[in-house]
Amino acid sequence: MHRCALFLTKRVWQLRPFEPFQSPNFSLYSISSFSLLILSTPSSHFLSPFLHSLSPSSSMAPGIEALQRSSNGGSVRPDSHLSDDGVSSKFKVTVVGSGNWGSVAAKLIASNAARLSCFHDEVRMWVYEETLPTGEKLTDVINRNNENVKYLPGIKLGKNVIADPDLENAVKDANMLVFVTPHQFVEGICKRLVGKIRGDVEAISLIKGMEVKKEGPCMISSLISQELGINCCVLMGANIANEIAVEKFSEATVGYRENMREIAEKWVQLFTTPYFVVTPVQDVEGVEMCGTLKNVVALAAGFVDGLEMGNNTKAAIMRIGLREMRMISKLLFSSVKDSTFFESCGVADLITTCLGGRNRKVAAAFAMNGGKRSFDELEAEMLQGQKLQGVSTAKEMYEVLNHRGWLELFPLFASVHEICTGHLSPSAIVEYSERKPNFSVIDGHAQ
Template structure:
């Protein structure tokens, strides 16, 4: 990868920073403490990042990203093994492709940070493998999730647990990472079972729609469990992060910067850079809505259309993501769409994601084979989020009479349920959409 010269990167970081971002430096110090050797150690990028961070290390609301370092705020007691260590204890709820990578990331940091208990418990939706063994037993024996993340060592300190209640027992930091359709039932099972002082983070890209409107999953988690819930989204194809290829992610937090710092500390590594911004809804909607655009991108690929068409679909999709997010939550910041959770995730998903892949197969088959059938055939048990999300978004469009404002979203849903042929992905009436898409201040005509 080509690293930008120091001055260009510094300018970029400055430009990208907004008043709702927080952060603090300390990567080099942290690495020195924990013996972590950064992938860019001694390189211009590292120097530039440190240079920028050093300006405002103690000034919240001035930094984009900060690295893992010990943070002295009230930790809850750790009593799992009869000990009272005063350390954070992390549990991961979910063990699919990304859930397993999340466990690997936090397990690395659990070992290298003194304020986090070494053991990371990971809840596994138990299943029996073809050889008759239980998935949890195989994970605990080899430290590899052979079904959802083969060939990747999760870490000696990851313990797979089929018991949801036991997984969260005594945990002070709960990482939610299951396909979004299972979250509500998991939360109901966890009611009254989690430490009331725990904090949660959702890595789940999706939302629920209730009779009185859409509900983001972070809110659903808070509603059911009564605990704070941040989100982590980004351009993060799990298999690439698992191979420790350089990636970025965005934490969206509500208000408490110490909570945001705890999550950054739990996830950030030298190859996984994490920025935190005070825009939970914006970050979560980026991760949720890009999956709908990825389905559209897959249709374009399956129809044999070229890069220009895909770029056009992505541009329109991004506009609809921004418009929809801001209509739902006027507080959503424009700057959020320029973080990893926004345009970067849109790009990676539209080129390399599972939603794109299955949608391509759907269009190639002329819509004659269902998404369920193709998902089972192509993903080996992994789950698509985009088709369900397109349906959920469509419910909102119908309920609020917004269908004409979001023709791409509406068309994706209609194609996915077989009401329109895949070719209509570039054949919708976007007259009213143009009012939303075009910014009069830049003088676009036609």
């Protein structure tokens, strides 16, 4: 049963244009300078993070305050950071990574940490130290200007973000760790963290990619869990970092494991802002597979763009790619849910990555050059230190599919890797007539 509440309040939310806004957890209708707020939720759990994400109390109408009280069991949100013995037990967050998305994640988190009493104000951000062309250390410049001048220039992170080049020092007091580095560095980082983190740590991975081990594919959240012996949720979605940095509205999905709903809601609370709406789903592997595999499809979309094949072809490639993503995910992880592919982490992320995004951009340049300039060369020239994920993910997936004898079943994924390595020309991305798989074989399997 959904609970409903109706409020006529001063404008608490701005959507342009003012259109009905809906998520599975609530609906919001905004009218001129007043808002008609209709909340419809299966449980009061959903209300708390949403209400906390509204404007500060100065603009909070009495109706909202009352609803917030009811969503917290009748009293205004208690000082949850004070345990019975009065010792502070606020959640303390460290962001492990400081690239383009890492810096935006730090900005989102910092705005909520400064506002919500259950989090420590200070947010540490571990920086892989670099010397800038000026001779200064990147960390010093971030702490002086409150801006990551290399990976997110022009955006203030929040004064409560402290850049720290010392990994152990950055994590030592934290009990919420946000992993957001390129995936190839995660294993090394985790090995350095063994025995250096608090016993009550919860983690979340914003990292798109996987490690391929002898035993098979290992998702990054599993790698973090195994290396550090901690629970790890994931956050994925249609999230091109530079757009969120300038506060353009977007959505994301938090994937969590069975019985981990409470911590998933804490992550939702930490990330949600009026322009960044986060939905939890109980499907870690599904969410993470979506975020990881779509980078391979984005390379295919880039080849299509580079060869100027047009929008119909690109839409076809995206559809075929989404179908292969779903099949691969369900064959590798039987728990993956179809519904996950309709969340922000699924079809929405696929669309945004195939329209914008660095994988598409570099793949288009690769195709325009007839495959004669390598991805490494183009990455260095076009991305200024940022990393491509799609090429390594295509290789890793190729190894997995080859090992299992599934290559024939996934012609788009197989072709992308063979194009990246120069074994096929970029135009082979649409040569499906001879590689058409017998989907009935796996359709039965992957229902």
